[in-house]
Amino acid sequence: MPGVNDPAVCRELAAALAREVSSPVRFMEVCGTHTTSVARHGLKSLFPPALGLVSGPGCPVCVTSPGQVQAVLDAAKRSGVILATFGDLVRVPGPQGSLEQARAKGADVRVVYSPTNALDLARNHPDKTAVFAGIGFETTAPAVALTLLQAKDEGIDNFLVLCLHKRIIPALKALADHPEARVDGFLLPGHVSVVLGAEAYEQADLGLPGVVAGFGAGDILLGLLLLARQANRGERRVENAYPRTVRTRGNTRAKEAMDRVFEPADAQWRGLGILRRSGLALREEFSGLDAEKRLGLTVPSLDEPPGCSCGRVLVGAMAPNQCALFETVCTPSSPVGPCMVSSEGACAAWALHHPLNPRKGHP
Ligand code: SF4
Structure with missing residues (x-):
């Protein structure tokens, strides 16, 4: 029996999520x-x-x-x-x-x-x-x-x-x-x-x-x-x-x-x-x-x-790429705030992996 992280199960879950969310949440x-x-x-x-x-x-x-x-x-x-x-x-x-x-x-x-x-x-x-x-x-x-x-x-x-x-x-x-x-x-x-x-x-x-x-x-x-x-x-x-x-x-x-x-x-x-x-x-x-x-x-x-807008990023008030310093002054190799330092930080995650970031993976 496939586990929850099996690719086919993930596709079914994504489809079920799409059906469930019809208004902003x-x-x-x-x-x-x-x-x-x-x-x-x-x-x-x-x-x-x-x-x-x-x-x-x-x-x-x-x-x-x-x-x-x-x-x-x-x-x-x-x-x-x-x-x-x-x-x-x-x-x-x-x-x-x-x-x-x-x-x-x-x-x-x-x-x-x-x-x-x-x-x-x-x-x-x-x-x-x-x-x-x-x-x-x-x-x-x-x-x-x-x-x-x-x-x-x-x-x-x-x-x-x-x-x-x-x-x-x-x-x-x-x-x-x-x-x-x-x-x-x-x-x-x-x-x-x-x-x-x-x-x-x-x-x-x-x-x-x-x-x-x-x-x-x-x-x-x-x-x-x-x-x-x-x-x-x-x-x-x-x-x-x-x-x-x-x-x-x-x-x-x-x-x-x-x-x-x-x-x-x-x-x-x-x-x-x-x-x-x-x-x-x-x-x-x-x-x-x-x-x-x-x-x-x-x-x-x-x-x-x-x-640095880490405080607002941490309460969900701002996405990392809305910070004026994101990937201009503040990068994973030269971080200004802790959200770009830590591998678990939201800014580092965006910089390194986010699909909407065209420069992802380029510290
Ligand atoms: S870590 Fe960098 S990009 Fe993220 S909020 Fe702080 S200064 Fe902005």
Whole structure:
């Protein structure tokens, strides 16, 4: 029996979607992997004209605010600090430059593939302080929580986390009411849902239709078809179209680890400003491993780079090619904003893969 991503099934789903969407409707995908997948598969060329799909704040690097980028840069510049981070953050330009530029001037900035790599840096360099820049949603936060528990168990006190993690549900609730987003439903993120479970969105009552979807072409078309059906019927339910991976209750162990280490806190988002209880802060018990407290760091309120419209792109108010800098000043090889830096960013996805971009694939 062919799977949902079989080409023949994809064609049937595209035809069913075309039949279902007869009047204008606008959905948002809130996962960077969906953004990339839609662009790579050229799915928008299969959509009925009345269907709009906009990208939301699903790319972890993109939603990291200019002030948070500055705080990471400030940590990297401290004497005796090894700043460990995932690769994309290194290239994000901040008001005082990027981590890549700080490294060229002598800061010890290392790209790691997991928080445990950063803990190893602390173990191997007892005379230094290893600071891990903790960004991303509930997808990455459990691994950071487990690493902090490990550091505490081992009594390692030269491992710190600059905790900039975000919670996806407060952002969805903000977007459901956002005057510029104007969305009729959410294609819910597959990866985050593996941890949170489909029930988390039901409990949050988003006020709009939501469908948890996987990342293949057929997964996404099926998710959009279910959203369109709900919209036509006036329903506002959460459906799980990715049951082969996402369970109703999610990953209980991962959620327990997060609850043990983190508590909700207000957080800055690029594009959405400060949202109440939309971030994660270390609980008091872990304050000794909190980079913000130990190094006396602050997260300032800063503007985006001049001319950059990432904030509006991230709330679906603007398509990447509507930014005046898109592929003129801002390109994948010379990015101005994080949406062009990250491989999961909407601007990079347009520049590299979008069928309407005649220069696609030319960084
Ligand atoms: S094209 Fe560049 S400057 Fe414009 S919104 Fe995208 S990343 Fe920001």
